[in-house]
Amino acid sequence: MKRFASWPGHAWIALPVRVYLAAIFLLACYHKILDPHAFALDVATYQILPLALVNLMAIVLPWIELATGVMLLVGLRTRPAALLIAGMMVVFTMALSIALAKGLDMSCGCFASQGADEDPISWTTLVRDAVWLAMAAYVLFFDKRPLGLDRLLERRGPPVAAQPNP
């Protein structure tokens, strides 16, 4: 398992995964940043968060999506970004499960480009989110030397101090 985890080829497999996840999150944050009120309504529709936290969530979350999307795309602080994306996916999946269990007939609120009629929550949405969670987890656990700025900065970093001879 350790040998598999340290396989250098993961960086190349993780690259398209990162680009895909980045595209999803950049697309998702766009309408939320443009129209925080609409997103706040979407958050409120889930009926999970207390009212006092709904707007705070609507204000902050899109920027985390934007930052992590960009970071994943350019390979800067890739693993913290993947950790946050995985965390968000866990939260979204839980929220979806609760909404589905409550029988709420509502829009996912994930992408504004899709109208509410075109993007209702369903078990398919849940599976989709689980796949995205798995992708984020793959980047987090296996992309140890990500291609991108992280690797570039690692190369240009200060030389490792010489080890004293025993």
Added chain:
Amino acid sequence: MPMKLLENPTVKATVRDAVLIVVGCAAFGLAFNGLRPSGGIPVVQREEYDLLVPCPDISAEVDPLEPTDPRLGAERTLVIDAREAEAFAAWHHASARNAVYDFLDPLPEETVREIARSGAAMVAVYGDGADPDTGRELAKEIASKGIRNVYFVRGGAPALRERSTAR
């Protein structure tokens, strides 16, 4: 176990960076919201949001809406035309969708689901403006399905049309 995991320098650095990203984004998001030309949204919402989620509260009473009410043109208002398809084709409110009201047949379940899913904050229904008004009857039926914030336009399509012609 989680504490032991955090002793690993890589894990520690990853979590620390993730926390810094969240803090940075929160600060930036709050500042951006405050500096929005439109004023942004309040950080703490005090008034309940009007949500269109079907609920067991069944109330068939609906309030009227004047044809001049500016909420009719609002983005999150779902306008429904209850008249026959021909009348709808001849003239209808700019953002209206047609859901023909039949005094004998119940409202299709799919129409109710579509309204609930629409993400609208308010539903405004107008009909032929006659007595009884199909708009008012449809609005009552929609409200009885548990959809909140349903109104009917007083005077129906003739009043709306007259208002649009006057403008």
